[in-house]
Amino acid sequence: MRRLFSYASAPIVAFTLVLILKYYGLQFFIFDNLNPLDCLKVAVPSLLLFTIPVEIFFRNERKKLLAYFALNAILSAAMVSVIVYFRQFGIVVTYHAFMQAHQVLDVSDSILDLLQPLYLLYFADMALYLALRLFRSAPKFSAVRPNGRALGAIWGLSAATIVAYGLFYGSLLNELKQAERMGLVSYELHTIFTGVANANAAGAGAEPITPDAVRSVKNVELPASPYGFGAAKGRNLIVVQLESYQNFLIGMKLGGKEITPNLNDLIENSYYFSNVYQSIGQGNTSDAEFIVNTGFYPPAQQAASQAYGSKKLPSLPRLLADRGYETFTLHTNEVKFWNRIQMYPALGFGRYYDMEYFGQDDIIAFGPSDEVLYDKTMPILANLKANHKPFYAHLIAQSSHHPFIPPESKEMIELPEEWEGTDIGNYVKMTNYSDRALGEFIAALKAEGLWEQSMLVVYGDHFGVSAHSLKEDDRKLLEQALGHEYDPRTVHNIPYIVTVPGFTDEGFVSEKLGGQIDFMATAANLLGISLSSHVQFGQDLLNSTDNILGSRFYLPTGSFYNDEIMYISGETFGEGTVIPLSVSDPALEADPMLYKDDFVRIMRLLQMNDAYLEALPERY
Known part of the structure; x- marks a missing residue:
């Protein structure tokens, strides 16, 4: 013993x-x-x-x-x-x-x-x-x-x-x-x-991946005369990626006040896609930059900037550079963050502007504020306009980054008493600030005479409010304001807004299924660029009828969206969860096996995506 x-x-x-x-x-x-x-x-x-x-x-x-x-x-x-x-x-x-x-x-x-x-x-x-x-x-x-x-x-x-x-x-x-x-x-x-x-x-003897092969798996047929083709041909392209922006912010009011009044006004004269979902992986914000500029899915378990930073990626910046555009991206953080110093050349951007250009003033989150981003971007755009150079400017606004600490010096929305001082209230305040800064940027574009010469694209990069870290009191406040449960449909839903002055003036709200993977194809169509011979895995949302989207990292392998449902994989396919995309629909108790064909298609598309990217040449 x-x-x-x-x-x-x-x-x-x-x-x-x-x-x-x-x-x-x-x-x-x-x-x-x-x-x-x-x-x-x-x-x-x-x-x-x-x-x-x-x-x-x-x-x-x-x-x-x-x-x-x-x-x-x-x-x-x-x-x-x-x-x-x-x-x-x-x-x-x-x-x-x-x-x-x-x-x-x-x-x-x-x-x-x-x-x-x-x-x-x-x-x-x-x-x-x-x-x-x-x-x-x-x-x-x-x-x-x-x-x-x-x-x-x-x-x-x-x-x-x-x-x-x-x-x-x-x-x-x-x-x-x-x-x-x-x-x-x-x-x-x-x-x-x-x-x-x-x-x-993926890199050993994979079959060649062609545009026709991808479209065949996706069941996509290219229209003979695509709607909107060339509506923005020759115009500047200005893309603004908003940090942690979720779609539920659009149109929402608290205490009678709009959270995003400037985006709401912009939508009145834009094409607004309300049924769009994030496609990012581990790289988060940088993955969003990768996806919207390439039409490729990010890798399953790694940031795209790390996995493909050494590649020469077919991309929107390269397509526009071939047409005489100046291409550049602007981010107020340091370019080494998320290995962007490799990713931007891989994407084919002609140059980048980071904290070295924007300075150290008015810091919010981990870089100068959105106001600084827009204020210091305007002289660059004005100079290109004066020299009659078309440009593609991709701006990364990041002031609304977690942990959502509202600076006292900034003017922000006044919230109902029960929202003040809460985590969800601080998120609302920071996104409201980002909306105000964007509104000032739009006003500056108009004052400079750039508005009518440009196409503006605004979208959210990924969710801001994690369902796993949301406090119970905050969840109750949010769900009361939403009028429904804060579930994966709402978590992963992001806004996507396309404005082409003179073409989108009447405004249109589309409920077509879309993802960040579709942004490049949609922008290319409006710019008059055919992607019929270009390998990419998205589709033009202005001309699509059916769609299917894969999701990685933030949903289990095999999860996907189709036009009706969101499917979340279980231990096996038959044990997955079927969720209707419309929050007004009752919960489905559908047999996942009804969607087996879509599961097979999306798994095949992701395999093709990975094989194609692995086979791309190195830049060095």
């Missing part, structure tokens, strides 16, 4: 048990699973992979204890990071995101806003032990040494179990379910090996 007690009080047992308890908390926060057996099944083999080597390789008891504490601190910090990432994005972080760790300082305010005091419990055991050591009352660990061969055998069994989990659960469609069933260690290893295998498969 005494020997058994000495083994039970050995540091490997104590630290493994503490880490299992912490993993149980992670299982609850992410998977909403309180089953202790599910936790033990995945936590024990995963954690023994780390604790057994410490026990084997550290002979000195003091050094061994320090190693255990370091391991405890590292794994605790990793678990908290996974929870925080899930709260913001609703997905389990993979090694790809950890490769972007150098960007943490740029978004430190966002990270701090997502942290909760409850997460300190992950470090409470270490703080308590150190406090007890200080008062010389800390518990003593047994100095017993478990048999090395036995530990080696257990380590091998643990590693084999983790590999088996990856093989057994790797076929599940839903990545969240994969991570729950495999455990995080097995899931991370699975993403590494499948990522390498998929990249090799």
